[in-house]
Amino acid sequence: xDKKFEKxxxxxxxxxxxxxxxxxxxxxxxxxxxEYCGEHMPxxxxxxxxxxxxxxxxxxxxxxxxxxxxxAKHLKICNARKEYNEKYILKGVNAGELIPDLNNTxxxxxxxxxxxxxxxxxxxxxxxxxxxxxxxxxSITDKFLTHPLLEEEISKPEYGDKTKKHLHQTSSIxxxxxxxxxxxPDTAFIEFGAGKGKLSFWLANALEKVPxxxxxxxxxxSPRHKMDNKFDKSTGxxxxxxxxxxxxxxxxxxxxxxxxxxxxITKHLCGDATDLALRCLKKYxxxxxxxLGLCMAFCCxxxxxxxxxxxxxxxxxxDLNETDFDIMRGMxxxxxxxxxxxxxxxxxVNNEFYMTSLETVGERDKELGLSxxxxxxxxxxxxxxxxxGRMSYMDKLGFNCKLxxxxxxxxxxENLCIVGFKGNKN
Numbered sequence: 001x002d003k004k005f006e007k008x009x010x011x012x013x014x015x016x017x018x019x020x021x022x023x024x025x026x027x028x029x030x031x032x033x034x035e036y037c038g039e040h041m042p043x044x045x046x047x048x049x050x051x052x053x054x055x056x057x058x059x060x061x062x063x064x065x066x067x068x069x070x071x072a073k074h075l076k077i078c079n080a081r082k083e084y085n086e087k088y089i090l091k092g093v094n095a096g097e098l099i100p101d102l103n104n105t106x107x108x109x110x111x112x113x114x115x116x117x118x119x120x121x122x123x124x125x126x127x128x129x130x131x132x133x134x135x136x137x138x139s140i141t142d143k144f145l146t147h148p149l150l151e152e153e154i155s156k157p158e159y160g161d162k163t164k165k166h167l168h169q170t171s172s173i174x175x176x177x178x179x180x181x182x183x184x185p186d187t188a189f190i191e192f193g194a195g196k197g198k199l200s201f202w203l204a205n206a207l208e209k210v211p212x213x214x215x216x217x218x219x220x221x222s223p224r225h226k227m228d229n230k231f232d233k234s235t236g237x238x239x240x241x242x243x244x245x246x247x248x249x250x251x252x253x254x255x256x257x258x259x260x261x262x263x264x265i266t267k268h269l270c271g272d273a274t275d276l277a278l279r280c281l282k283k284y285x286x287x288x289x290x291x292l293g294l295c296m297a298f299c300c301x302x303x304x305x306x307x308x309x310x311x312x313x314x315x316x317x318x319d320l321n322e323t324d325f326d327i328m329r330g331m332x333x334x335x336x337x338x339x340x341x342x343x344x345x346x347x348x349v350n351n352e353f354y355m356t357s358l359e360t361v362g363e364r365d366k367e368l369g370l371s372x373x374x375x376x377x378x379x380x381x382x383x384x385x386x387x388x389g390r391m392s393y394m395d396k397l398g399f400n401c402k403l404x405x406x407x408x409x410x411x412x413x414e415n416l417c418i419v420g421f422k423g424n425k426n
Contacts, residue, residue, distance in 0.1 A: 096308035145175025271303025293421035311389015334379030
């Protein structure tokens, strides 16, 4: 290390609290004049009468602290809050239920593939292959759309690949909303699993000249560095509510009262949260409201659950059951897990041989008789079938739905989305 840099680093004041578990001092920096960081101040300010300087342990979660003078405000926004009193919260309203006559089984706890025999896994794989070859009318379009609003942002040279990846995805999602005429006046756009709100930020700007539109951000946590304070208030009305999608009743959200219809959007909504969002939109319709359409990008299929899964009827129609679902949930990672080697090793091996030879897979895979390439294909088919079940669910609710590859796999391997809308397919 450069001696000059070493000297500068040593001049930065650090917390003097000794962390017994880690056998070292806390590495957090401290304010000028202080000896301890914010988290460790209570141990040295127990008798301090200055409440502005005193930090206390949060009564909801003892793992963190806050300033005593701001405790009341903190309790209203703390991530550890368990109970919600808002009228739009109804516990488990979108959680789903089992179809009683489907295999006559109770809820099976999610298990890894290691809990299933080779014969059980092979049986599910055979069902998947037969479904593809005989029953499933596979029709997924490669449609990489863009929105002019993000062209300048994507072209900025200072952005790295990770930042541009998210911008490309956002641009395509906005392109789909425009392509399928889902950007209409008197419409509220619901971003489920909004996180920091970056998708909603660009959507709000895209709605600048569309009258009486609003964006509602739904997130169960309260992430830091949200985009909310960067929204241009002149471009539209935005709201954020904190709620688990499983408990959300959209028809009771006051912010939507003056909207004629809603459109559901997501970008990489994790696992079964997608099913919860679809059920939430269905409940909104059941309450006499209008859901115009949806544009949802999927993610983390290995975290899907049987109970909220919306494609149970689709599974039943194609001789698939809960055990098949659980095995498929375990196999979806085959499509994205790669070779299993480090980057250095990947450059050394003959990739074609590695992907097609049984000599390069584990013993259990040899029992299945699958090469890496064959596993990848099966994993992709599992994903598509799970999403076809979701599409079938929305079709039966009166939506015209289709699956699309909305960005190149070079941008993201999780590049599949569903677009649905009410009205004529043309």
